[in-house]
Amino acid sequence: MLRGGRDAYWRRRAKTVVERRAKAGTLYDKKTVDAVRKGLKQWEESLYGKAPETRDFQTASGIPLKPLYTPDDVRDADYSDQGYPGVYPFLRGVHSTMYRGRPWTMRMFSGFGTPEDTNQRLKLLLEHGETGLSVAFDMPTLYGYDADHQRAHGEVGRCGVNVSSLKDMEVIFDGIPLNKVSTSMTINAPATVLTCMYAGVARKQGAPLAKLRGTVQADMLKEYIAQKEWAYPPEAHLRLIKDLMVFCTKEMPLWNYISISGYHIREAGSSAVQELAFTLADGFGYVELGLEAGLKVEQFAPRLSFFFNSTMDFFEEIAKFRAARRIWATVLREKYGVKDKRSLLMRFHTQTSGASLTWQQPINNVVRTAIEALAAVLGGTQSLHTNSYDEAWALPTEQAVEVALRTQQIIAEETGLPNVIDPLGGSYYVEWLTEQMEEEAYKYFDRIESAGGLLKAIKTGYLQREIAENSYRLSRRIEEGKDSVVGVNKYAKQEKEPIDTLKIDFKSQRAQLRRLASVKRERNGEKVKEALAKMRKAFENEDANSIYPMMDAVVQYATLGEIMDVGRETWGLFKEPQIL
């Protein structure tokens, strides 16, 4: 998948999803199905047939829909393909007890202004009953530039917290015991550096690295495909991820070092089918990378987690989550020969869709987010971030974040939804749609493989163009009124800014510049130089593991920018393919 090849597996698999439906199943006998067909025909002719169809009924991905689903649509389903929670192929959930045992982790993404501001926000969320931390970084940090870099001007602390050196991380996690919390850091290109910094803070707190629980995103494949926050060409970033996989396997065994993300692929304008297909393809790519690093799948697969989007086509989203679990387990077992159960589980985090939030009539976004959150929970997510209603305007205010967290708490504690596992399992429509999504995903895997594998598909811009085309299709549909967005192309009204939004001033930029200057003054310049030189050697040597010398550089207070510059000098920059 990663480097391409002539693997007929995907094509064969795409066919067997169909064939599975064509073989005799165990759920319905022929007599029952025949009776249903007869009844359905009567219903269609005598009742439904009188209702004229004025719209094209389809899912958001464009899968055409019938008015009604019956046992006929899943007539050949075999129950062994559905199974039980915690049992292969995990369609019904990864844990045997699911939310009866423990509700999903309510993990709210936050980070803004100065490290001090973020430290306060994290502590506040912990007090409010949040169970996992999640940190957002600003653009200079995401691209690996220090606060004092020319490119960083005006962007420091704007859409996340700025981290220029270990010092900033020490402030962000001040008073938060890293051996007790789990922390998710949304960071990609500089993920190795931030992991080293987190470990550096933990060391100072006296927390053993082997105990650290958390996640870095480090999913560079989706950066080239969708979010486009890269520093180096793909091969260089993949090499660093490979080093991180090996390092963590030895030193930080509880650290989830790649969060394979469909979220950004979807936000960039893909369909649910594309999100499913491209994300899982990336997942298989990382499996192949781990194998290239000399690891066994069983050593690293339990540390891979996924991150999906949940947006407004309720049932398609639920089908997507269920399909994802079944594809992952099936392919890992069939194609990569994995036997260990823990390695077959697809655990995932979900975030409601930022792109679905409207700038117009922002309070409506509370409702959208609740519906999306519900789909994620019905899809069996392990953790969830709910967006705040004001995020089409700015970073969220504390009040808006509280409503978003309360939305999850209401679903978890008032609806009774966690009482029954996978409550939509067995719905004719949901099971049928789940299979449809699977089939479409396998077809895409085959297309990517035929296009020369992921790396090639990224470099030629194939995947990027697929997304851009779908995104334009969606925008056109809204523009033409084929799809409705309440408050935007329907029920719109003239309005002024009706809500209070969070304001970020330039104070945080100035504060960061001051701290960075003092870090550079106070550190041992000779030791920094020495550490960076050692790291450069490791960068230049394919066989070395670069994380150890990177850790040494970090604890000497070499800055993020200095470390990333060594990479930029070694590997150069990435030139994006023409997409338009």
Place this chain on the structure above:
Amino acid sequence: MAKKSAAIQKKIRILVAKPGLDGHDRGVLVLARAFRDAGMEVIYSGLLPSPEQVAQMAIDEDVDVVALSLLNGAHMTAFPRVKKLIDRMGGKDIVVVGGGIIPEEDKPKLLKLGITGLYGPGSSFEEIVEHVRGRVRKERWKE
């Protein structure tokens, strides 16, 4: 007069750019296609150009319009900088429009600098295209 009207009717050349550290290109890519569908000649800056590079591109490509988009909150630094650089390079006649997530209180400052449009999420293509056409028409009348 006929000559002037021909000049006004000429195909619009537009540079679409995101001048900053912001890879979220869904909006610009969609807009670029919409401008193209509306009959304009579209040049896309690619990702992560500096304000200097955007201004240089505008001059080199001899465009009528520069359409800027940012979603990362840096518009108050990047937009005025691009405009200033274009003016300085002799492109005072180039129309500069902007869009993205731009708070109400920032708008007067940008408008005063001659950066107009300032469309937010959910704006229709039609509205944006008409705005661009209107500004170009006005600019061409001046000449």
